[in-house]
Amino acid sequence: MLSDNTIAIIDYGMGNLRSVEKGFQKIGANVVITNDHxxxxxxxxxxxxxxxxFKEGMENLKKLxxxxxxxxxxxxxxxxxxxxxxxxxxxxxxxYEIEETPGLNWVDGDVVKFNDKELKVPHVGWNxxxxxxxxxxxxxxxxxxxxxxxxxxxxxxxxxxxxxxxNYGVEFVSSVNKENxxxxxxxxxxxxxxxxxxLKNFANxxxxx
Amino acid sequence: MKFCTKCVMPxxxxxxxxxxxxxxxxxxxxxxxxxxxxxxxxxxxxxxIVDKYKKNTDYDCVIGVSGGKDSTYIVIKVxxxxxxxxxxxxxxxxxTKVGRxxxxxxxxxxxxxxxxxxxxxxxxxxAKEAIKRVGDPEWQNHLGIFTIVPHFAIKFNIPLIVWGExxxxxxxxxxxxxxxxxxxxxxxxxxxGLLGNRISDMIGVEGLRKKDLSxxxxxxxxxxKRVGVTGLFLGYYFKWDLxxxxxxxxxxxxxxxxxxxxxxxxxxxxxxxxxxxxxxYMKYLKYGFGRATDNxxxxxxxxxxxxxxxxxxxxxxxxxxPRKAISEYLKYTGFSAxxxxxILDSFTNKKxxxxxxxxxxxxxxDGSLIRKEEYVVR
Amino acid sequence: xxxxxxxxxxxxxxxxxxxxxxxDSYRTIGHPTTTVRVYNARNVxxxxxxxxxxxxxxxxxxxxxxxxxxxxxxxxLTIGGGINSIEAIYTVxxxxxxxxxxxxxxxxxxxxxxxxxxxxxxxxVVCSIDVKKINNEYTVYNKEKGGxxxxxxxxAKEYESMGAGEILLTSVDHEGTQQGYDLELLNQFKxxxxxxxxxxxxxxxxxxxxxxxxxGADALAAAYIFxxxxxxxxxxxxxxxxxxxxxxxxx
Numbered sequence: 001m002l003s004d005n006t007i008a009i010i011d012y013g014m015g016n017l018r019s020v021e022k023g024f025q026k027i028g029a030n031v032v033i034t035n036d037h038x039x040x041x042x043x044x045x046x047x048x049x050x051x052x053x054f055k056e057g058m059e060n061l062k063k064l065x066x067x068x069x070x071x072x073x074x075x076x077x078x079x080x081x082x083x084x085x086x087x088x089x090x091x092x093x094x095x096y097e098i099e100e101t102p103g104l105n106w107v108d109g110d111v112v113k114f115n116d117k118e119l120k121v122p123h124v125g126w127n128x129x130x131x132x133x134x135x136x137x138x139x140x141x142x143x144x145x146x147x148x149x150x151x152x153x154x155x156x157x158x159x160x161x162x163x164x165x166x167n168y169g170v171e172f173v174s175s176v177n178k179e180n181x182x183x184x185x186x187x188x189x190x191x192x193x194x195x196x197x198x199l200k201n202f203a204n205x206x207x208x209x
Numbered sequence: 210m211k212f213c214t215k216c217v218m219p220x221x222x223x224x225x226x227x228x229x230x231x232x233x234x235x236x237x238x239x240x241x242x243x244x245x246x247x248x249x250x251x252x253x254x255x256x257x258i259v260d261k262y263k264k265n266t267d268y269d270c271v272i273g274v275s276g277g278k279d280s281t282y283i284v285i286k287v288x289x290x291x292x293x294x295x296x297x298x299x300x301x302x303x304x305t306k307v308g309r310x311x312x313x314x315x316x317x318x319x320x321x322x323x324x325x326x327x328x329x330x331x332x333x334x335x336a337k338e339a340i341k342r343v344g345d346p347e348w349q350n351h352l353g354i355f356t357i358v359p360h361f362a363i364k365f366n367i368p369l370i371v372w373g374e375x376x377x378x379x380x381x382x383x384x385x386x387x388x389x390x391x392x393x394x395x396x397x398x399x400x401x402g403l404l405g406n407r408i409s410d411m412i413g414v415e416g417l418r419k420k421d422l423s424x425x426x427x428x429x430x431x432x433x434k435r436v437g438v439t440g441l442f443l444g445y446y447f448k449w450d451l452x453x454x455x456x457x458x459x460x461x462x463x464x465x466x467x468x469x470x471x472x473x474x475x476x477x478x479x480x481x482x483x484x485x486x487x488x489x490y491m492k493y494l495k496y497g498f499g500r501a502t503d504n505x506x507x508x509x510x511x512x513x514x515x516x517x518x519x520x521x522x523x524x525x526x527x528x529x530x531p532r533k534a535i536s537e538y539l540k541y542t543g544f545s546a547x548x549x550x551x552i553l554d555s556f557t558n559k560k561x562x563x564x565x566x567x568x569x570x571x572x573x574x575d576g577s578l579i580r581k582e583e584y585v586v587r
Numbered sequence: 588x589x590x591x592x593x594x595x596x597x598x599x600x601x602x603x604x605x606x607x608x609x610x611d612s613y614r615t616i617g618h619p620t621t622t623v624r625v626y627n628a629r630n631v632x633x634x635x636x637x638x639x640x641x642x643x644x645x646x647x648x649x650x651x652x653x654x655x656x657x658x659x660x661x662x663x664l665t666i667g668g669g670i671n672s673i674e675a676i677y678t679v680x681x682x683x684x685x686x687x688x689x690x691x692x693x694x695x696x697x698x699x700x701x702x703x704x705x706x707x708x709x710x711x712v713v714c715s716i717d718v719k720k721i722n723n724e725y726t727v728y729n730k731e732k733g734g735x736x737x738x739x740x741x742x743a744k745e746y747e748s749m750g751a752g753e754i755l756l757t758s759v760d761h762e763g764t765q766q767g768y769d770l771e772l773l774n775q776f777k778x779x780x781x782x783x784x785x786x787x788x789x790x791x792x793x794x795x796x797x798x799x800x801x802x803g804a805d806a807l808a809a810a811y812i813f814x815x816x817x818x819x820x821x822x823x824x825x826x827x828x829x830x831x832x833x834x835x836x837x838x
Contacts, residue, residue: 018683022658052708069647095832120781124752125806126835130707133639146590146835148663150710169588190685192630205672223603223615342628343621393819394616404617405814406625409821427817495618555620559651 007203008043012060014050014086016187016188023189027196028073029203035064045202046070046079050086054095054153057086058103067104075106078180080205085151088176088183097153107176107183109159113152121170122152129164129174129186137163137175137182145194147174147186155185168178210497210561210584217519217586221496221561235379239510245334248448255446259292262369262439268295270369273358274322275301275481276312278451280366281458284318287371294371296322297361299354302336302347303481303537307464310483314462325357327424328571334415336424336484337542343404344495346538347488352408352425355397359428359438368437374449375442379507393440394427451478452512471531473500474522484541486534493528494553497584498562501526523586532575560584563579590835591800591827592632593820596755596787596808597622599651599668602652606810608763610717610730613692616814618654623659626813629820632835633663633792635755635785635808637688637715638793641669641677643730650682657683665713667755676703680711688755690715691729694742697749704750713785714751716742725772728759740775747782754780755808758788765791765811768799777803791817793826 011033024031024047028170032039040046048070059091061067074081083091092103095111103111114121126146132145154172157165166174166185176183182202188195211220214231220347223298226234263269265515269292274280276298287294299310316322339348358370384440395404408425411417428438443449455477459465465477471486472493479485486500495498505519514522539549562578563571571579597604597616604616606657616622619636626634636656637804640646648669657664667688676687687707692699693714703712718739719728727735727742743754756776759770768789775827787808796807812818824834 015680018681019657019661019685022683023661024660038608116781122708122752122785123589124710125592127588128590150663152710190661192661194625196661221601221603223617344618404621405624406628407817407819409819410625410628416688555655556618583658 005044005203006032006042007018007045007047008040009047009049010040010066011035012048012050012057012064012066014052014057014060016049016051016085019182019189020047020049020084021207023196023199023205029199035066037065037069037193040066040069040073045081045205046073047082047084047202048087048090049084050090051150052086054086054089054097054103055099055101057090058101070104073090074181078201078207081181082202083181084189085185085187089090089151089153089155091176091181091183092155094155099141102205106181107159107161107178109155109157109173109176111153111155114154114169116152122150123154123168124150126191127166127168127174127186131164132162135163135177136205137177137198137201140197141194141201147184147188147191147195149186149190151173151185212586213506214511215516216517217497217502217523218506219498219584219586221558222498223496226561236510237508238379241459242448246448247478248446251446255441255443257370258288258441264437265365265367266322267293267367269293269369270371271295271297271358271362271365271367272371273354274298274315275483276308276310276315277479278455278463278477279312279510281315281318281461281463282454283371283373284320285313285457286443286447288318288320288585289290293578294320295361295365295367296320297352297358298322298324299357300324300326302332302350302484303482303541305481305483311463311480314464318461322360325424327353327357328421331417334417335411335422337544338411339406340491341552342489342540343406344552345404345488346484346491347482348404348406349425350482350484352403356425356427359433359440360424362438363428363432363436364542366436367382368439370438370440372440372442372444374444379449379512392435394430397427397431434553435576451507452511452513469526471533471534472526472529473504474526475504478504483531483534483537486531487538490528490531490534491553491556494557494578497558497580498523499527502586520586528580532576588833590632590833591804592785592806593796593823593834594635594785594806594808595626595631595810595813596631596635596637597810598651599636599649599655600640602649604636606763606814610759610762614815619656620659623656627659629813630835631662631813631820632806633665634660635665635688635713638666638668642667642691642710645669645743648678650678651710653679653682653684654713660810667713667715671699672703673706676707680707686711686713686752688713688715691731693746694727694729694735697745699748700749700751704752709750709752709782712751713753713755714743714746715755715757716746717757717759718769725775738748739772740779743776743780747780753783753785753806755785755787757808758786761789761809762787764789765816767791767795768802768804768807770798770802773799773802773804791816793823796823797830797832798826799832807808 073079089111090103091107092109092111093105094102102180128144131143161176162173162179163175174185188198213233215236272294274296335349337409354487469476472489489500509519510516561584641648663685665686666684671692717728721734747774761769783805785806786804790809790812827834
């Protein structure tokens with residue numbers, strides 16, 4: 001039952017919390033916005049949203065001492081995790097935004113900027129995803145469905161954990177999945193019907209999926 | 210919130226304009242009705258239009274009826290003019306006994322009546338979505354009564370549809386709608402009170418398919434043209450006075466209720482359906498005025514009551530939650546009381562009604578919301 | 588591929604949503620909750636709401652209605668009207684908006700755009716320019732101040748250099764007329780900016796949208812056609828699709 005488990009949305013000062021909360025509430029999940037360690041430990045699933053700068057994101061996580069906690073809850077205890085937008089980028093090895101900054105390094109791949117000489121940057125608007133294969137996060141979501149993107153940096157392709165790719169001048173990774181870890185570059189909470197479907201699929205994940 | 214200086218209509222009514230004397234355009238429209246319209250000329254116009262449009266050898270026109278005082282009056286009038294109408298009734302959401310009695314009475318005046326018992330499963334899905342989406346439990350009925358009539362006009366090859374009052378003349382409306390004596394698809398889309406929702410937007414709701422909704426789609430343009438369907442407002446050609454209409458209908462067997470209908474002070478309108486009372490109440494929640502205000506304004510404009518009396522009536526009757534209607538509505542839809550309250554709250558006007566510290570709406574012991582001082586009509 | 592967007596653009600006045608006709612008179616669209624719920628059901632791509640009470644009457648920004656709308660809005664929501672300080676932007680974003688639209692303040696002080704873009708990111712900052720033809724010349728227009736002696740493209744380029752994320756370009760003359768977008772105006776902007784242009788004012792039929800995109804618009808804003816005509820967003824998108832214009836479909 002959706003209402004049986006609690007999804008914790010991490011508040012690390014990088015915005016975007018309310019719409020993610022509303023999205024999960026719309027599909028019937030129990031959510032709590034927090035950065036309290038105990039609450040995160042008690043939650044069944046964890047969501048890391050965020051818009052803004054990579055460096056600031058990593059620093060804020062460090063300040064709140066969340067990195068060790070997340071490693072414990074997600075890597076060791078295998079809790080389901082969803083990173084959205086900046087939250088997905090932080091999963092990478094490092095970012096080249098302003099200066100080289102290491103990320104959580106849970107998924108291999110670097111984060112680089114779109115070429116603003118050739119493209120309008122940021123990449124903002126609805127763009128389609130090409131699924132790399134069947135994935136439980138995309139159940140009931142057709143291949144080539146459109147989602148809402150707004151970002152200037154992207155996850156370089158090459159990782160075998162890419163769940164979907166998108167094209168904007170270059171091909172980039174629009175979502176990832178490594179075991180219990182998921183990430184979406186797009187904003188499911190702003191992507192209407194199919195976006196809500198993704199949130200529902202995440203909320204419904206059970207161990208053994 | 211400003212109120213008309215002549216009647217008691219507030220400026221929250223969508224598209225109502227007040228002139229520099231503070232009088233609303235519905236009042237001005239009524240004045241025009243009394244002073245500036247040559248009703249004899251209009252009656253002649255009406256008869257010549259009927260003559261012109263007559264195509265079907267048996268029926269002269271189609272009339273959408275409910276059995277209410279207005280449709281009873283239209284039928285009486287049309288029969289008096291020597292015409293033979295085909296009547297079509299689109300079943301109400303939650304029919305009442307007195308409503309059914311009045312429909313039978315209308316039938317008994319001597320007309321062929323097609324009583325459309327639309328698919329109740331489809332209808333209920335529409336109703337439950339409509340109240341959540343646009344805050345109107347009668348959205349699908351408003352749509353249905355306007356589309357079913359042209360469908361039958363086409364099927365029976367009867368070009369002329371006779372509607373009743375022109376809402377824009379009686380109640381005021383956007384400038385673009387004035388002087389429009391014809392109800393066509395464009396009218397329906399712009400002024401029919403569909404609140405921006407289209408029937409095509411309902412496809413997919415609880416599995417509804419386009420073919421489930423064929424009665425609710427306005428007929429295709431080519432069929433309309435082929436038959437030459439045109440809809441007229443009788444209220445444009447004959448002076449409309451609700452109490453005169455009531456008196457006439459009563460003399461032909463129309464029944465009223467003993468007690469006032471919920472949400473207002475009179476006992477002769479919206480008798481045929483409980484869901485309509487909830488619709489009127491939701492109008493109150495959204496805009497701060499309900500059926501009692503509508504009735505008082507008409508009575509003032511027609512000269513039956515003074516503005517002072519109108520103010521008293523509005524303060525006494527507007528906004529009392531319709532308990533019976535709500536109870537019937539809950540039975541009909543299967544919503545829980547909490548679910549319905551949640552829907553009502555989401556449409557309640559936060560500017561007009563008082564709330565407490567935790568942002569909940571304050572209520573009196575009878576369940577009515579409390580208006581902020583500056584929003585009480587005086 | 589990035590899709591062209593269809594965006595209802597409506598005004599908030601006295602706690603109701605309205606649309607204007609040539610910036611002069613208003614027609615009611617309806618209750619904010621109703622309207623947003625209907626838009627959700629229709630799969631439009633974004634929603635722009637401009638609070639004219641805040642902008643014209645100088646009233647405080649109506650955060651409650653913004654939150655109510657944002658709570659129902661599972662697509663990007665842009666709020667404008669009365670945004671004249673960094674605090675105002677915080678207020679609006681905290682209430683649930685995704686982007687903000689700046690108009691008068693940007694004309695007054697272009698540095699405000701740079702400041703806002705630095706703090707909140709360019710993607711969050713939409714600059715709104717209203718245009719009127721005066722003496723046969725396109726000129727920037729402000730409801731209170733009237734014509735402002737600057738060509739809209741010049742102003743747009745300055746905004747772009749300051750970090751604006753998008754330009755919302757409204758033709759005052761075409762607004763509410765349903766006669767089509769101002770293609771001549773669009774042509775002057777074609778290929779001149781690196782940031783997206785959302786054209787606003789005049790859409791009466793789906794073909795108008797096709798013409799606007801073919802003349803350089805990136806996204807289409809409209810109000811009349813969604814509320815007072817029989818055309819649905821789905822039909823408009825169908826028309827765009829037929830002309831090979833990439834749009835999001837709801838399948």
